[in-house]
Amino acid sequence: MKYVLVGNSFASIFAAETIRKVDRTGEILMIGEETQRLYSRALIHEYLAGVVEPSKMYLREENHYDYLNIELVAGKRATKLLPDRREVVVEDKAINYDRLFIGVGGSPFIPPGMDGLDKFPKQVFTFFKFADAHQLGQLCQKCNNVVVLGAGLIGVQAAEAFATIKKNVTVIELADYVLPMVCDETAGGIIQSIVEHEGVKFCLSDSVTELAGAGGKLKEVRLRSGKVIPADLFVIAVGVRPNVGWLKDSGITIDRGLMIDQRTRTSIENVYAGGDCAQGQELISGSRMVLATIPIAAEMGTVAGFNMAGMPAEYRGGIPLNALQFGPAQIISYGYVKEKEGQEVLSVLDAKNRSYKKLVLEDNRLSGALFLRAIDRAGLFRYLIEERIDVGPFKQKLLSPDFGPAALPMAIRMKLFGTRQTRVRFPKMELAHNAS
Amino acid sequence: MEKSPYRRLLNEKKGQTMKVVYPVPNRCINCHLCEVACIVQHSRSQNPISAYCVDGLRFNWEWARNFVDPTDAKAGERPMPLSRCKVSIDNSSFASTMCRHCEIPDCVLACKNGSLYKDASGRTMVDEEKCVGCWMCVMACRFGVITRNIEKQNVSGVPCNGINHHCDLCPGRSTPACVAICPTQALVCEEREEIQSETDK
Numbered sequence: 001m002k003y004v005l006v007g008n009s010f011a012s013i014f015a016a017e018t019i020r021k022v023d024r025t026g027e028i029l030m031i032g033e034e035t036q037r038l039y040s041r042a043l044i045h046e047y048l049a050g051v052v053e054p055s056k057m058y059l060r061e062e063n064h065y066d067y068l069n070i071e072l073v074a075g076k077r078a079t080k081l082l083p084d085r086r087e088v089v090v091e092d093k094a095i096n097y098d099r100l101f102i103g104v105g106g107s108p109f110i111p112p113g114m115d116g117l118d119k120f121p122k123q124v125f126t127f128f129k130f131a132d133a134h135q136l137g138q139l140c141q142k143c144n145n146v147v148v149l150g151a152g153l154i155g156v157q158a159a160e161a162f163a164t165i166k167k168n169v170t171v172i173e174l175a176d177y178v179l180p181m182v183c184d185e186t187a188g189g190i191i192q193s194i195v196e197h198e199g200v201k202f203c204l205s206d207s208v209t210e211l212a213g214a215g216g217k218l219k220e221v222r223l224r225s226g227k228v229i230p231a232d233l234f235v236i237a238v239g240v241r242p243n244v245g246w247l248k249d250s251g252i253t254i255d256r257g258l259m260i261d262q263r264t265r266t267s268i269e270n271v272y273a274g275g276d277c278a279q280g281q282e283l284i285s286g287s288r289m290v291l292a293t294i295p296i297a298a299e300m301g302t303v304a305g306f307n308m309a310g311m312p313a314e315y316r317g318g319i320p321l322n323a324l325q326f327g328p329a330q331i332i333s334y335g336y337v338k339e340k341e342g343q344e345v346l347s348v349l350d351a352k353n354r355s356y357k358k359l360v361l362e363d364n365r366l367s368g369a370l371f372l373r374a375i376d377r378a379g380l381f382r383y384l385i386e387e388r389i390d391v392g393p394f395k396q397k398l399l400s401p402d403f404g405p406a407a408l409p410m411a412i413r414m415k416l417f418g419t420r421q422t423r424v425r426f427p428k429m430e431l432a433h434n435a436s
Numbered sequence: 437m438e439k440s441p442y443r444r445l446l447n448e449k450k451g452q453t454m455k456v457v458y459p460v461p462n463r464c465i466n467c468h469l470c471e472v473a474c475i476v477q478h479s480r481s482q483n484p485i486s487a488y489c490v491d492g493l494r495f496n497w498e499w500a501r502n503f504v505d506p507t508d509a510k511a512g513e514r515p516m517p518l519s520r521c522k523v524s525i526d527n528s529s530f531a532s533t534m535c536r537h538c539e540i541p542d543c544v545l546a547c548k549n550g551s552l553y554k555d556a557s558g559r560t561m562v563d564e565e566k567c568v569g570c571w572m573c574v575m576a577c578r579f580g581v582i583t584r585n586i587e588k589q590n591v592s593g594v595p596c597n598g599i600n601h602h603c604d605l606c607p608g609r610s611t612p613a614c615v616a617i618c619p620t621q622a623l624v625c626e627e628r629e630e631i632q633s634e635t636d637k
Contacts, residue, residue, distance in 0.1 A: 042548045051591045056566050059550040295576045298545035323575035332575045380580035404524025406531040416579055417459050422540045
């Protein structure tokens, strides 16, 4: 059996490890775009800020691939999938597979409508890879003014890192509060004031119309509101799109990402997908969407690994979720924290300690939960949201500082703590050949 | 090598059970001795007086961090050992809960830099030197049993950072300290079959 995994990050590494768990002899080949040793993209802002040593950014030991007997093709990009011939083309070489995993992740989205973007290639960056952070860190030694486009999590984290290394940084965001995907206005306001205190400036409800400079050198950024902001570096952080362009001709079903079913199979036989490029079940709305976070990528990868190696496993779906740290404040966010009409909101705001908890309910079922600072043991809410549990009987206890397993009905408590169960399900109907 | 999650993944057969701590319903009397035993077990002195003694009568249970300045030189042992289990209270219902050491742990899947791992005996452990306190594990754990240990910091210059803190099943002991001390046997350490309830499917 030959397993080929395209991509070399969270989804793929968990898939490879899981395959190796089930199938000890099969050939595993991973194709990674980057030559860098396997690292965490989620920590590059801390690397730029200089608060985390590179040694802490590496996901696995150096000899990990050798130990698992995985062949790694680094620095090459898959360009084509030929499902009829069971081949994936990597640059100009075709590689044969028996099972293929696609975990190519996403790439930064460059919004249209900005003039002069291509005039200053040496000063316009995205903030996505280790190399970006490294390069920006070196360029920063010589310049002072940084403009970050986008106050999403990558944007604010990058801005905070620039502020830590004493740069004059401005963030431009289209929405009227920061972290619009993760926060509501209240939490966004608190985070904004914390990050502003660290030296970051914000221009909200605004966008960039033009990048201007002279002699091939970027000097300033012009905004829709008419403001002009001096800029030596321009960092685009408005989001990530699935890297699925290279699969367009293969006949695979693509919506925003690769559509996958409960077993993480794509529409093509023997081709599995996971991570930021896959579009799997979302449990609150019941539709399929791209959920680009690490736990989801790793879970999809694990499930794909089992399935590819012949041990049926089910990915039960996920919810949008994220955990972030800004200065002294931590945020954990689940689901959709911005209420819509007809939804019930429970919240506690402690303005003095700047702690905040908010729950969004619909028909007594949680559809969003947000925790600022008071994050210990927040994970129970992930369970309550994902399992669509009727919280009516204990609704008034949810926001109490003592809320814990004891406040749950005994049936739920026993389900959680009475057995040692896992989220990944192994359907019993078909026992695979090599599962022991 | 020991630190890699794959070692565990390779060693374990699907469905193999391991001993973890389970709460027994309706037994807990809210005495918090499990927390006491946990703190003492994970202290350097192994002595409740110095593990606990924080300038007189203040104790270092999790909530006590609200009252005690951890940098206070008069406070007891440093770094302050913190409890890894927690008695949760709701009117007259109590339950002490701690890490499940899941077979496929959400926290290991969520860990941003691979500092959480399964060790050879199946425990979910954290590399205390590597954890950067990103709180993905706190977010991911569906049992809500992961807390922050603000006594340890691996990221410089961030005031409220800390590292992952959860049950380690008392390495070196045959029975975890919380189970051994529990006066009502509200905690048991045993192997149980993994049960998939019908409603889950």
